Amino acid sequence: MEYTLFILLFPLASFLIVGLLSNKLSHKASGLIGTTSLTVVTLLSYYTAWAYFTTQKIDGVYQSLTVLNTTWLRVGANLHIDMGILLDPISVMMLVVISTVSLMVHIYSLGYMKGEVGFQRYYSFLSLFTFSMMGLVLATNIFQMYIFWELVGVSSYLLIGFYYTKPAAIAASKKAFIVTRFADMFFLIGILVLSYFTQTFDFGILMSGDASIFSSAIGSSFLGASALVWAMALIFIGGAGKSAMFPLHIWLPDAMEGPTPVSALIHAATMVVAGVYLVARLFPIYIGFTPEVLHGIAYVGAFTSLFAAIIAIAQTDIKRVLAFSTISQIGFMMVALGVSKLEGHEGLGYMSSMFHLFTHAMFKALLFLGAGSIIHAVHSNEMKDMGSLRKYMPVTHWTFLIACLAIAGIPPFSGFVSKDEILTAAFHFSNGMGIWMTVTAGLTAFYMFRLYYNIFWGKATNYTHIPHESPVSMTFPLVFLAIPTVLGGFIPFGHFVTADRADYTIHLDWTIATVSIILAVVGIVIATVLYRKPSDVPNRIANSIRGFHQAAYHRFYIDEIYLFITKKIIFNCVSRPLAWFDRHIVDGFINGLASATDWVSIRIRGFQSGEIQWYAYVFLFGTLLITALLLFI
Structure with a gap:
């Protein structure tokens, strides 16, 4: 399957060609x-999925296939950073998700971004993001994953800040970059700790289940926890930042300042699930050696x-509603991984997490692209500026409704099956967890x-112009995406992706499913x-619970708390004193030394006047002085 290299090369070539020739294209x-x-990449990804799932199953278990692997950099006697392509059930599944959503975003953007200044730059950045995300999921080792992880962060920064003349977009891009880089610092420390004790970055070795690899990390402790626990917890912080888990979620709602297709690509289907993918990739370590972290x-x-x-x-901004919905749904995926075991029925959580990642990518991308179609028609993100749009935008209306039914967990739509399996896994873990997640689903x-209802029903707004359906490039x-949203639940996902890579047949627990359906219908x-x-x-x-409602509207003031901590505490109490010390003590000492040197040099420069008499x-004076000293001492 060496042809899979072209899955990386095509978007990279597109990025370079469109980026470098943007003024001429x-x-x-x-x-x-x-x-x-992206069309070629999608076709290659689909073919790869078909070829892998039909040929790489031996004795009922899917095998890992290292297609390419070459040493890029040696960092010690045993440690080396490789670059390669690893195919296994979750990486192949992610190829399908990323390529599908990315292709739909590329097609959609032909209409949505038409006439925008920087159109070429936009498509160049889209290709860079796709290349980065593909490299992340195909990585053969954790350091290669980290490299592409950072490239994904750069791509996100560029796309969120695409409208660089808009202050809110620039602030959002910086916020996303800083918060995720802060989390990635812990990710890098975790990688370094893990590799120091295991002497490898390679996923094949780390996932082998050999306890001897981790013996030194388990035997070393710090503050009551083993080095391995610390490493895996730090690595998860990196994933929590990328997947917008509390309290590192603050960047995602503001990232909605970028173009809406970007929201569909990065903040609904691909980038934000990178943290989930990271935990799933390292799942054998978490479940085998650090279950407390899991x-x-x-x-x-x-x-x-x-x-x-x-x-x-x-929330009243439709994109921010969807942003917080994304954060919530990723929470479901994390819960499913956290309550899972490794084999058989106990591995339900892992399978359901990956299944929900797959189905959520489709219907959440559909919701964001539908929101973009609506914004394109009414030129506003606020629900108060909308109403009765079903009369003007039938395609958008019906596809948006399908996605809403899917995420609400109404059968037979895809979200019902994947979310119900998560609820079942949560109940197997504990009744408290199951009830908590069921209420959240409601x-x-x-x-x-x-x-x-606020968008498509309600009171018709006095539109300044009559809204109309989007062009075919946007409705297609x-x-x-509505097709997998409707039919995705019928995929026998347990036959493709499981924790132990053996077949798992999905059996709905109709007691739990009935309760979740009733709560969804009530909602x-x-x-x-x-x-x-x-x-x-x-x-x-809202007025009867005004305080709570206002707190929720203002996101429970988490952003304000961050600003208070950074500006009032860190800047005022730490940074300002350090800056004063730097200016007055460090700089003062250096400047004083320079002034003293200058003063002395001025005083003694006469000794080098060039006058022979002097x-x-x-x-003569020196000779007499030395003679006198010799005579009297």
């Missing part, structure tokens, strides 16, 4: 190059999912249909009563 040519490149991941995911769902209920149904991706009914027709009841309810005088 027309908008149409740039879009055509980028879209054609359980901690589950609790972080559970809190984040409910926390983000509550905030989503109070809230999901409510806030999504609050969004749906909506229809295409939809409440949203229907409150928002389908104009009513002042929602405002009255040199003779000094010579």
Whole structure:
């Protein structure tokens, strides 16, 4: 399968060609190059998935296949950083997800970004992101993953800040970059600790299950925890930053300042699930040697999912509702990994996490692209500027409704099956976890249909111009993504991706499924009563809990807390004293030394005047002084 190298080379070539020749290429040519490149990548990814899943199963277990691997840099006697391509069930699944969503975004952007200044730059950055994300999931070792991980961060920064003349977009791109780089610092430290004790970066060795590899890391401890526990916890912090887990979630809502197709690509389907992929990639280590860290991941995911769902209920910007929805759904995936075991029925959580990653990528990309179609029509992100759009935008309406039903967990849509399996795994872990996640799932149904009714029903806004359906380049991706959203739940996903790589047949627990369906229907009914027709009841309810509602609307003031800590504490109490010490003590000492040297040099420069008489005088005076000292001492 050496041809898989072209999955990386095509988007890289597209990035270089469109980026370097942007001044010479027309908008149409740039879009055509980028879209054609991604079409080839998508076809190669689909073919790779078919070839892998039909040929790499031996004795009922899928094998890892290292297609390419070459040593790039040696960093010690045993340690070396390799570059290569690793195919296994989760990397192949991610190829399909990334290529599909990226291709739809490329096609969609032909219409959405038409006429934008910097159109060529936009397509160049899209290709760079796709290349980076593909390199991340195909990495053969954790350091290669880290390199492409950082490239994904750079791509995100460039795409979020695409509207570089817009202060909010620039602030959002810097915020995303700084927060994720802060988390990545811990990721790098974790990699260094892990590799120091294991003397390898290679996934094949790390995932082998050989306990002797980790014996020294387990035997060394710090503050009551082994070095391996510290390493895996630090690595997860990097994943938590990229996947916007609390309290590192603050960058994702602001990232909505970028173009809406970027939100669909980066912040719904690919970049933000990189943290989930990281935990899944290292799952054998987590479950085999650091289960306490894995359980901690589950609790972080559970809190984040409910926390983000509550905030989503109070938001009025449609993209920010979807942003917090994304944070919540990624929390579901983290919970599923955190409560999972390795084999058979106990490995349900792992399979359901990957299944939900797959289904969520499709229907969340559909929701974001649908939101872009709506914004394209009404020129606003605010729900107050929308209403009754189903009359004007039938394709967008029906595809958006399908996605809402999927994320709400209504059968037979894809989100129902994948989310129900997560709930089942959560109940197997503990009743408390199961109830927590089931309630969160009910809230999901409510806030999504609050969004749906405010956009497509309710009171028709006095539009300055009559809204109209988007062009075919934008509606085609909506229809295409609606297909896996409807049918994705029927994929026998357990026959492709599991923790032990053996077949797992999905069996719905109808007791849990029935409860989740009832809660989803209740959430939809409440949203229907409150928002389908104009009513002042929602405002009255909000006013009755005004303090809590305002806190949720302001994201529970987490951003303000960060600003207080950074500006009032770190800047004022730490940075300012350090700056004063640097200016007055360090610089003062150096400047004083320079001034003293200058003063002395001025005083003694006469000794080098070039006058022979003066040199003779000094010579004679020195001779007499030395003679006197010899006589009297």
